[in-house]
Amino acid sequence: MSLLRPLLRTVPILKRGISTSTPKLGGAWTYRVAPHPPSKKTVFKAEIIGAFMWWWILYHLMTEPEHITGEFEYPDPRKWTDSELGIPADDED
Template identity: 70%
Template sequence: MFPARSLIRVVPALSRGIATSLPKHGGGAWAYRASPAKASKFTLFKAEMVGAVMWWWILYHLMTEPEHITGEFPYPDPSKWSNEELGIPADDED
């Protein structure tokens, strides 16, 4: 096993720690204590369209194929099952 000090020397990123300032070499907008930049109207429109298509897909398939929720076959009536089908032994058996 490596001691912790040699591991820190091998991996310099561990010795730097966590910084909450801007990255040195770019990396996009940093929003630690400030509001992030607002999305463009086109991006919001695309998000709304994706959401609308998703809900259309879900509701359309719920209306046209309700078997996904209710099941494919009718639920059997348990009162019509015999004792043999249920695995209940006859009364005259010991």
């Protein structure tokens, strides 16, 4: 460690540009103040987009359930053998 001290003294100290009280990117500084509520036009657009999104999801879940359940036929569990299920064979001595 004593060999590194002279080397560390020659490295300039880097200042961090961290400040919590100055606005960044031209925004106003606020503390525990709610932002302005969105306009009615913005809320209406968001509701329309949300309604379309849910229609799209629910419509495709009803008409194409293979996206969720998979595109294969579910096997009949009554046809599985004991060895496939991991059940040991009965010892009949």
